[in-house]
Amino acid sequence: MSSVLAQNHFEIFSLPQSYALDRALLDARYRELQRAFHPDRFASAGDHERRVSIQQAAQINEAYQVLKDPLRRGQYLLELRGNVLNDEQDTHQDPVFLMQQIELREALGEVRGTPDPLVALEMLATDIRNQYAELQAALELALDAGDDAAGEALVLVRRMQFFTRLQEEVQALEADLEDELF
Amino acid sequence: MALLQISEPGKSTAPHQHRFAAGIDLGTTNSLVASVRSGRADTLPDEQGRHLLPSVVRYAANAAPEVGQAAKLQAAHDPLNTIISVKRFMGRGVDDILTLGSMLPYEFIASESGMPLINTAGGPRSPVQVSADILLELKRRTESTLGGDLSGVVITVPAYFDEAQRQATKDAGTLAGLKVLRLINEPTAAAVAYGLDRKADGVIAVYDLGGGTFDISILRLNQGVFEVLATAGDTALGGDDLDREIARWIMQQAGIGNAVDHALQRRLLEAACAAKEQLSEADEVELGVVLDDGSQWHGSLSRQQMNDLLEPLVRKTLAPCRRCLRDAGLRAGDITEVVMVGGSTRVPRVRSAVAEFFGREPLAEIDPDRVVAIGAAVQADMLVGNKPDEEMLLLDVIPLSLGIETMGGLTEKIVPRNTTIPVARAQEFTTFKDGQTAIALHVVQGERELVEDCRSLARFELRDIPPMTAGAARIRVTFQVDADGLLNVTAREQTSGAQAHIEVKPSYGLSDHEIESMLRASMESAGEDLQARRLREQQVEADRVLEALQAALQQDGDRLLDSQERAAIETAAQALREVRNGADHQAIRRAVEAVEAASATYVERRMNASIQRAMAGHGVDEFK
Numbered sequence: 149m150s151s152v153l154a155q156n157h158f159e160i161f162s163l164p165q166s167y168a169l170d171r172a173l174l175d176a177r178y179r180e181l182q183r184a185f186h187p188d189r190f191a192s193a194g195d196h197e198r199r200v201s202i203q204q205a206a207q208i209n210e211a212y213q214v215l216k217d218p219l220r221r222g223q224y225l226l227e228l229r230g231n232v233l234n235d236e237q238d239t240h241q242d243p244v245f246l247m248q249q250i251e252l253r254e255a256l257g258e259v260r261g262t263p264d265p266l267v268a269l270e271m272l273a274t275d276i277r278n279q280y281a282e283l284q285a286a287l288e289l290a291l292d293a294g295d296d297a298a299g300e301a302l303v304l305v306r307r308m309q310f311f312t313r314l315q316e317e318v319q320a321l322e323a324d325l326e327d328e329l330f
Numbered sequence: 331m332a333l334l335q336i337s338e339p340g341k342s343t344a345p346h347q348h349r350f351a352a353g354i355d356l357g358t359t360n361s362l363v364a365s366v367r368s369g370r371a372d373t374l375p376d377e378q379g380r381h382l383l384p385s386v387v388r389y390a391a392n393a394a395p396e397v398g399q400a401a402k403l404q405a406a407h408d409p410l411n412t413i414i415s416v417k418r419f420m421g422r423g424v425d426d427i428l429t430l431g432s433m434l435p436y437e438f439i440a441s442e443s444g445m446p447l448i449n450t451a452g453g454p455r456s457p458v459q460v461s462a463d464i465l466l467e468l469k470r471r472t473e474s475t476l477g478g479d480l481s482g483v484v485i486t487v488p489a490y491f492d493e494a495q496r497q498a499t500k501d502a503g504t505l506a507g508l509k510v511l512r513l514i515n516e517p518t519a520a521a522v523a524y525g526l527d528r529k530a531d532g533v534i535a536v537y538d539l540g541g542g543t544f545d546i547s548i549l550r551l552n553q554g555v556f557e558v559l560a561t562a563g564d565t566a567l568g569g570d571d572l573d574r575e576i577a578r579w580i581m582q583q584a585g586i587g588n589a590v591d592h593a594l595q596r597r598l599l600e601a602a603c604a605a606k607e608q609l610s611e612a613d614e615v616e617l618g619v620v621l622d623d624g625s626q627w628h629g630s631l632s633r634q635q636m637n638d639l640l641e642p643l644v645r646k647t648l649a650p651c652r653r654c655l656r657d658a659g660l661r662a663g664d665i666t667e668v669v670m671v672g673g674s675t676r677v678p679r680v681r682s683a684v685a686e687f688f689g690r691e692p693l694a695e696i697d698p699d700r701v702v703a704i705g706a707a708v709q710a711d712m713l714v715g716n717k718p719d720e721e722m723l724l725l726d727v728i729p730l731s732l733g734i735e736t737m738g739g740l741t742e743k744i745v746p747r748n749t750t751i752p753v754a755r756a757q758e759f760t761t762f763k764d765g766q767t768a769i770a771l772h773v774v775q776g777e778r779e780l781v782e783d784c785r786s787l788a789r790f791e792l793r794d795i796p797p798m799t800a801g802a803a804r805i806r807v808t809f810q811v812d813a814d815g816l817l818n819v820t821a822r823e824q825t826s827g828a829q830a831h832i833e834v835k836p837s838y839g840l841s842d843h844e845i846e847s848m849l850r851a852s853m854e855s856a857g858e859d860l861q862a863r864r865l866r867e868q869q870v871e872a873d874r875v876l877e878a879l880q881a882a883l884q885q886d887g888d889r890l891l892d893s894q895e896r897a898a899i900e901t902a903a904q905a906l907r908e909v910r911n912g913a914d915h916q917a918i919r920r921a922v923e924a925v926e927a928a929s930a931t932y933v934e935r936r937m938n939a940s941i942q943r944a945m946a947g948h949g950v951d952e953f954k
């Protein structure tokens with residue numbers, strides 16, 4: 149069935165198709181749309197209308213999840229502009245970046261051996277957060293500058309993926325450490 | 331009434347008729363029903379003025395099921411045929427149930443579909459049927475109190491319930507002849523009862539000390555969206571343990587040994603429970619128990635003494651609280667509200683311990699036994715359309731990841747836990763043999779890597795795939811989770827556009843067909859005329875559809891439809907009007923479906939127009 153919302157994620161929320169995003173506005177419009185299309189609004193409706201409403205609400209949820217995540221928003225925007233994102237591709241990373249990743253991973257591996265592992269982990273997590281924020285700022289420049297900077301944007305997105313995985317590992321270690329402490 | 335619902339905010343499209351709705355707390359020990367009357371949500375008592383309905387059903391030979399207090403009184407005499415705590419069996423297989431504990435007196439047999447059945451004198455009963463009997467009792471109570479048929483209900487489920495348990499709960503509602511508008515999480519319902527949904531943001535801890543279980547949930551309220559961040563608990567710790575602790579103290583004081591018969595044990599527990607309740611208000615109570623030799627023991631218990639007795643148990647609830655905070659990635663200081671649920675949270679020491687732990691006074695103004703049902707009633711009232719201007723929006727998340735089995739018994743996650751629902755995810759599959767026309771899918775729920783560590787939800791078989799060379803078919807399978815957390819799977823072969831036929835084998839559930847035949851059987855035994863009931867239902871449905879269509883056409887029919895499209899809709903509507911007063915309920919249903927099919931495009935255009943209206947004035951230009 150053709151979808152009512154046969155539009156891209158940005159169009160659903162009437163937002164400009166750019167990486168820079170007014171988060172408060174996105175949140176407000178998300179709520180506005182869910183209020184209109186959530187299946188709860190169609191609780192006593194016929195089957196067809198309920199089905200359409202579930203599809204709409206699911207699509208609104210999906211669009212919201214993608215746009216609010218800095219990495220997924222970047223990937224989506226690149227895809228919209230006709231770039232093919234491929235995990236296998238683009239393995240020829242900048243050696244300096246790879247070296248830095250190896251060092252961060254080593255630091256993560258050594259956290260347990262430090263006198264206060266939770267403090268050491270928090271410092272590392274802050275460092276990772278800051279570097280991620282820098283990448284995000286660079287990606288905004290590359291995607292919104294108007295020039296054809298897709299190549300650079302692809303590299304930045306790939307780097308953000310590295311950091312996202314690193315952040316997941318930090319969180320997993322934090323949970324383990326806390327479990328052992330209490 | 332969907333066609334009518336799309337309207338300018340604040341502009342009502344039709345005169346509204348009040349509909350009866352109820353919220354049901356289907357509990358392990360007790361169940362309750364609540365409804366909004368004259369703008370106030372409250373639980374409904376039975377004729378004797380009792381609000382709590384014990385979740386106990388007895389099936390004697392050749393008799394209607396006994397539900398509630400009457401059945402509970404028989405539990406000791408007739409344990410094999412008196413089903414208690416059936417909630418623990420919902421959505422579970424026989425093997426799961428046997429691991430619950432060796433204490434179960436029931437004789438379980440597995441049905442063909444893997445659904446466990448309990449052998450009773452009244453015949454084999456599935457957990458869904460037992461729950462349906464409890465719901466039916468609450469339905470009767472509600473309809474006689476409100477004086478009319480229920481339009482729909484909201485049933486609460488624990489936040490950690492998986493898809494199979496939710497589906498079983500919804501099936502029980504259907505089997506009881508209820509229209510289940512929504513399943514909502516118990517902690518969410520408690521938060522709604524306190525109107526916390528009206529606050530902008532916050533982190534809410536819901537501390538639920540029930541009769542036999544303890545649950546702690548942490549919810550985040552973010553711009554009207556309730557998200558369950560984490561849940562923890564102890565399935566073997568509850569208010570009953572508090573009573574046992576006090577009973578043990580009485581036994582010590584009265585010099586009674588451990589060998590007490592059932593009747594004395596019962597008297598001791600009753601005295602303990604009464605003392606516990608009185609000490610919520612009083613500083614000291616007098617106790618009296620008739621002993622086996624006919625003599626009477628008298629004593630007194632102070633609140634301080636009781637606090638000391640209960641301290642170890644109260645402490646035991648704080649460990650899951652700590653774990654839950656950690657899972658949510660929060661500290662006690664991040665909690666902005668604490669909500670108390672369950673009768674045992676009336677105990678002052680429980681309240682003060684919770685207040686100390688979270689560093690704030692818990693909300694306890696609403697009766698903690700009734701707060702979940704009350705929240706569900708508020709939501710039900712809104713869902714049937716009694717509050718057209720209400721802004722509340724409850725968005726839930728899926729509590730456990732949904733995945734499929736891949737090569738080597740591994741799971742591949744399709745919808746990760748904590749994703750806001752409804753959600754739809756599509757995945758492409760192909761054939762690995764020439765001419766292959768079927769593919770089997772195994773859907774599981776859980777966080778673990780191995781399929782065997784997750785809960786099996788259902789096996790799907792995609793059939794009627796057009797024969798092609800291996801790898802040429804591209805079957806797009808869409809996994810959709812609705813607002814209740816229930817799964818629906820559809821599949822389409824991409825190159826040919828053929829809709830693959832899906833056969834669902836729920837791992838422990840009932841097929842739609844089984845529910846239908848059980849519904850038929852239960853109505854026949856209740857002496858109801860199924861035909862008459864079906865006809866009545868279809869006539870109501872026909873009237874609803876026609877009324878909604880008429881209002882919609884008046885509003886924007888000229889704008890959104892050309893004359894040919896409009897004529898097609900009018901023709902279908904006229905055909906429906908003609909069969910409406912006949913006696914053939916199937917003909918009415920077919921005519922209703924024809925109207926819905928004829929107006930499908932119209933419905934979508936109205937939705938589209940409504941989006942544009944919602945976003946009107948939000949031009950992209952304004953941000954440049």
